[in-house]
Amino acid sequence: MEPQDKKPDQGPPEIFFSTFLYSLGSAALIALGVAPNPVTGKIEKNLDLARQNIDLLALIKEKTKGNLTPEEQSLLDNLLYDLRMRYVEEVSP
Numbered sequence: 001m002e003p004q005d006k007k008p009d010q011g012p013p014e015i016f017f018s019t020f021l022y023s024l025g026s027a028a029l030i031a032l033g034v035a036p037n038p039v040t041g042k043i044e045k046n047l048d049l050a051r052q053n054i055d056l057l058a059l060i061k062e063k064t065k066g067n068l069t070p071e072e073q074s075l076l077d078n079l080l081y082d083l084r085m086r087y088v089e090e091v092s093p
Helices: 017-032 047-063 070-091
Strands: none
Touching: 017 047, 017 070, 047 070
């Protein structure tokens, strides 16, 4: 018998579209050097990877056009805008 304080395995948490967007956005921020790598705890810039994640979000925006809730569309638009501005700041001389 399991200890009373241990909950049975409920599986992985439910994934929402917004969670998926935040995941790609977080990966871009880490690659931009804005946030530390969660594995190493270090700031590590990889602008190619940042660009790839931003491009993935842009692709998602294009392919989901007309199929998102207003909240999802706003989140995606704001996330893309913020990441693109940060990317431009990083690559500008």
